[in-house]
Amino acid sequence: MQADLPDFDAYPVIQRIRTAEPIDSGVGVVWDDGLEARYHVFWLRENAPDAETTHPVTREQSLQLIDIPGDLAALSASPDANGGLMVEWSTGERSVYHPGWLRAFTDGAPDPFELPTRRIWAGDLGDALPRFDGPLALMDEAVLEQWATALHVHGVAILEGLPATPEVIETVPERLGPIRVSNFGRVFDVRSKPDADSNAYTSMALPLHSDFFTREYAAGLQFLHCLENAADGGESLLADGFHIARVMKKREPELYDFLTHTPVSYCNKAKDTDYRWSAPMIGLDEGGEVKDVRWAPWLRAPVRMPFEQTDTLYRALRTIFSLAEQPAHRVEVRLKPGDLLGFDNRRVLHGRTEFDPSTGNRWLRGCYVEREELESRLRILARQRRQRQVQAEKGKRI
């Protein structure tokens, strides 16, 4: 039996097709809730679920777009018995589209793959910092999803009560996806050491910053697992960079604009690697929304730009860095052994107060995971809900 879907997802049937007819270069459809939609002939043809078009094992496309005749037309189009769409092509082939699938990809209909909306926070998040029971999250998929959702929505979440053992930093974040290996290795230890190759490995205060921005693509998620925290000082600092960008936009729109458009240089300092990248400090997506803040106060390279532009850049940097120093925009939290702090490294800034290594040990272990591993995990959890919904529908019909 051929698959009735061109992918592995599940599509509950909420709407059905009322009428369908061939139109110029496509098929026109009226859905039973009145929504009118047009589907392009190539769009329909290349997304047909039959075994010649969609590989039955991989569900990837087997038919190449350029192998579809340029003059392909729909000879007839009609609803099928399930409320899906049946099309007869000028080539003699026939394609059948599942109504749940077709509706999901209809322009103007809700997108089932959309993730929850992010919520920007100021320094008032403090006590409301999302915290979850670590061992429970590993056993109960619903708690895992709450944690993952908080990481996406707030850009920060803590799992509490995990063992304070070195392997936790690998096993828990990997529940979301593979760890991103960097020049600092797969996992890194944040404790003061004499041969430090990063300011992070000293006992000095670290102002708010984000990691990895000497690279084209900074890691999306950072995890820090607290093993020991007995030294005086060493409180963790957090701030929502998207919030700070928003404040900057309101107060200093011209400097904000400068930071979203002018590439700034970043470079790492090392004996055996030399990563350099230039990009605006505030990165915008296609729609003009902030997608990442490249907040690297001490890993900026000396900029090479005309003097007047350099002057504007320094005014902009000093303004935005000062905003992050204001208590109203930041949260201070002391990690306990067993806490796993996770945050969106392209959004949430982190730092620490100075600590005194003579008063006790402070040891955090860290790793990175991509933002899109979290997004994939959230979509799979949503897919599983849709699969259960489709199963329940089938049960009802029997």
Add this chain to the structure above:
Amino acid sequence: MQADLPDFDAYPVIQRIRTAEPIDSGVGVVWDDGLEARYHVFWLRENAPDAETTHPVTREQSLQLIDIPGDLAALSASPDANGGLMVEWSTGERSVYHPGWLRAFTDGAPDPFELPTRRIWAGDLGDALPRFDGPLALMDEAVLEQWATALHVHGVAILEGLPATPEVIETVPERLGPIRVSNFGRVFDVRSKPDADSNAYTSMALPLHSDFFTREYAAGLQFLHCLENAADGGESLLADGFHIARVMKKREPELYDFLTHTPVSYCNKAKDTDYRWSAPMIGLDEGGEVKDVRWAPWLRAPVRMPFEQTDTLYRALRTIFSLAEQPAHRVEVRLKPGDLLGFDNRRVLHGRTEFDPSTGNRWLRGCYVEREELESRLRILARQRRQRQVQAEKGKRI
């Protein structure tokens, strides 16, 4: 003794400072070749090499930009004995700048960190495909650099005569930097298998494509090591996507423009991951130059866009995909056991002809490394040359 440089690089002294004087918000300098330059007060202050400004071990910045007084001014500025710059600050501090370092970061002077210019190629590269002796490249740093440079400049290079053993795919690419782990693992085996989770793992022909474009950040370099290639068919296909984009721009400027601006949807098809990303198929950098081509004929997701836009998209896609089918724009090469093919996955498209698994085995092992690992390696090799140059200068002076 304090470091005289704020980083670990080496800066041969080619020019020296002739005169220097304080100016409004900075220091004005005339170099001994006549170049006039202005350096901003904050730029100079935060890049000073002294131990309070630059951490002597990490060489990262210890002084925070916002801790520099807003009214800081240069009281005096003059050449020092080495031809560098000495500045006395209104705060009573004094900073000394190495002439080689200062010149390297001067707006308008040559940038020592610039990489060789890329060279775009058409299908005529065929016999000129850069090939190097694999065992020699691993022993001789000069050959390693030739290989790495070819990978950067042409976006493709082959190491020949390596052992046809499974571990080579890990040990050789790691000479450039860490392997990028993906949902396909650290290393993947390309051979036909019955439970294929990608079209790559069947015996079907694979039209030209690039990998990973269901992800926000596609891997920059792909390596394919040939272990066996005894089956009929299975020739490797390569094309320079930057060349094809250029041809498209010339022949169909409006459709080209559409592809550089309109986000297209990509998604993987899998039971346990769901990566989705939308981005224009031709990605441009800040300067409007092509930086990557997202060439994923069979991993595009069904687009959701207005009908007229869908129509334009399909015209554009069919045009550009057809260009890649023209023999004039592609190269066909048969890999031998022991060959390691490397290419820039964000630039060079790859594919294969169909093979018949009943006539013999075909087995490639692959992995990914980021483009910027290669760039870092090239910069370190250039740094080592500068270090030898500086050593030679010191030798001459003795």
